Every structure is written in structure tokens, then in C-alpha cells.
Amino acid sequence: MEADRRTIVLGLEGTAWNLSCALVDEEDVIAEKSATYVPAKGGIHPREAAQHHAEHMASVVKAVLDVAREDDLKIEGVAFSQGPGLGPCLRTVATAARALSLRFGVPLVGVNHCIAHIEVGKWKTGATDPVVLYVSGGNSQVLALRRGRYRIFGETLDISVGNALDKFARQVGLPHPGGPKLEGLAKSAKEYIPLPYVVKGMDFSFSGLSTAAAQAAKKHDLADVCSSFQETAFAMLVEVSERALAHAEKKEVLLVGGVGANSRLREMLNIMCEERGAKFYVPEKKFMGDNGSMIAYTGLIMMKSGVTTPLAESRVRPGYRTDEVEVTWQ
Numbered sequence: 001m002e003a004d005r006r007t008i009v010l011g012l013e014g015t016a017w018n019l020s021c022a023l024v025d026e027e028d029v030i031a032e033k034s035a036t037y038v039p040a041k042g043g044i045h046p047r048e049a050a051q052h053h054a055e056h057m058a059s060v061v062k063a064v065l066d067v068a069r070e071d072d073l074k075i076e077g078v079a080f081s082q083g084p085g086l087g088p089c090l091r092t093v094a095t096a097a098r099a100l101s102l103r104f105g106v107p108l109v110g111v112n113h114c115i116a117h118i119e120v121g122k123w124k125t126g127a128t129d130p131v132v133l134y135v136s137g138g139n140s141q142v143l144a145l146r147r148g149r150y151r152i153f154g155e156t157l158d159i160s161v162g163n164a165l166d167k168f169a170r171q172v173g174l175p176h177p178g179g180p181k182l183e184g185l186a187k188s189a190k191e192y193i194p195l196p197y198v199v200k201g202m203d204f205s206f207s208g209l210s211t212a213a214a215q216a217a218k219k220h221d222l223a224d225v226c227s228s229f230q231e232t233a234f235a236m237l238v239e240v241s242e243r244a245l246a247h248a249e250k251k252e253v254l255l256v257g258g259v260g261a262n263s264r265l266r267e268m269l270n271i272m273c274e275e276r277g278a279k280f281y282v283p284e285k286k287f288m289g290d291n292g293s294m295i296a297y298t299g300l301i302m303m304k305s306g307v308t309t310p311l312a313e314s315r316v317r318p319g320y321r322t323d324e325v326e327v328t329w330q
Ligand code: AMP
Pocket: 135, 136, 137, 138, 161, 162, 163, 165, 166, 177, 178, 179, 180, 183, 257, 258, 259, 260, 261, 262, 263, 288, 289, 290
């Protein structure tokens, strides 16, 4: 594939709550259409989410294909999130992606969802070689590129920070997703309540924190507990990011994933970066949470580096780890 020619790739995301289809080229997002699954009660139910994605697949794909048709654009590849994610959701998305690839007679590209968060973050901020803090509903990891792979320097030993926030929110009667609600409540906090701070080596744990916070909410002001939860969880993430920065000898930090929308987390990371003389990058909010553009863009750079996914290798990978992927595009 020629390096200087415009390439257009369609991407499909649907690892969990957001079904999203997008069309991108090297420069920008051309179109994106999403449909969000909101659980009737409780957290995300994998089969219900998959059912949601199946019901909305035709309409989100059609919206994007309409743009391609109107602008007479030639789609040259179909990228899809191959994992990690919820099995039933991944299978729904992969089935649609295979059908589209066959329909257009163009290559399929299976994309690692975590790497897509990183690559879209780099694309949209101009970060080149950062330590990445990836914090979402399903994952919490500190990563950096080393010898051709995104190595995981530290990660959660149990649940993700987003999941911990959402779980705690549910326990105190707040609707899903809890993260933004807790952030709002935390603004009127007056007192700090000590909660379990768990960093083991380079890994962190959030399950005990979530439980302890739910207990604390029975006897303390909810705003104080929300704020203390955030302070404790984010300090753990910042500590590990700082150590990864020093160890990997990087000069940039990139924050990605839905929890990255939190202004207190950004503030804390920013302070750490200033103290260390590192540059801090955060993409626009629409590129932080799960989105189709990140899959389409990562598929595009993979394809341009010569990587595609034969049908026989397109099975979904619910436990797909970033360090399994050889980074051929940088
Ligand atoms: P993702 O899986 O990357 O789409 O991110 C979803 C997660 O981000 C959920 O756990 C949300 O509760 C969390 N989240 C979204 N906005 C915020 C916020 N402002 N503060 C903390 N967490 C948030």
C-alpha cells in the first residue's frame, strides 16, 4: 500500500456498553455513529448488551455507509475490536465485521481494544512515546511501548477502577455509570476519610476499596466518601504511573479510557508530570471512552504496516492482552 495515498477504513467497536461504527482516513474521523446500551438496573449484562448491539448494528452501520456513498468514498478495510471484552458482545461485532469485509471484498483487521485506546490518544494529542494510563470500565493498566510491544508495567489485581466506582455507586443507590455521578458529589466534600490504599509492586487493587467505601457511606457524609474514594484510587494510579515513567525513561504521559474524563484524576496526573518534567496528554472526551473511530484508526495504521486478519484467525479474544500484539506500525 502506498504511504501517501488516502486510505479509508471502517471500524466497529462493541466490547461492552457502546456499539459504534466509524469511518476514518489518516487525517481525521469522517463519520461515526453509536448506540449506547444502558442497563435497566445493575451493571452491564453481557448477553443483554450483545442483544442491544445486534438490534442496533444495521442502523449504525447504515448511517456510516450512507456517508461513504454520498461522498463517493471507497472503503479499503474493515476493522473490528477483537478483544478484550465481553464474549457475547465481541461475537456480535465480529460477525458483522466479517460480513462487511466479504461484502466489500476488502481485508479484515482484528484490533486489540486497549491498543486502540492508546493509538487514538496518540493520534489526537500528538504524544509520540508515552507512558499510558488506561483506565476504563473493564481495564486499568499502566503501559509503555518497549521493544516492539505495549508492555504492561502495572495493572489491577482484581476489578478495574471504573468498575470499582460503578459498583460503589450502585451500592449507595446511584445509577450506572457511577463515575461521573461520584465526581459531581465529590465536589462538595469537606472531610477526608481514610480508605484502603493497595499497591503491590507495580500492581493495584480496587475491590477492597469499593467495599470499604460502601461501608463508610453508612456512617459518613456521601460527598466525603466519594471524594475520599477518588483521592485514594487516583493516588494509587498516579504512584504506579510515576514509577513507570522513571523506570521506562519516558518523557510523556497519556491518559486514556472512560475514567480519564475525571478532572481530579487529570489534575493529579498533571501535578506529577510537572514535578517530573514530563508532558501530559489527554485526548478530547469523545475519544476517551469506547468509540468506533479508535478501532477504525488502529485498523488503518495496522493495515498500512501490512497487517490484516484472515477469516480463519478472526475468532474473538475476550482475554486479548496488549503485549500479545507486535507493534508493526511504529
Ligand atoms: P470505558 O469503558 O472506557 O468506556 O469507560 C467507562 C467507565 O468510565 C465507567 O466505569 C464510568 O463510570 C467511568 N467514567 C466516566 N466518566 C467518569 C468520570 N467523570 N469520573 C470517573 N469515572 C468516569
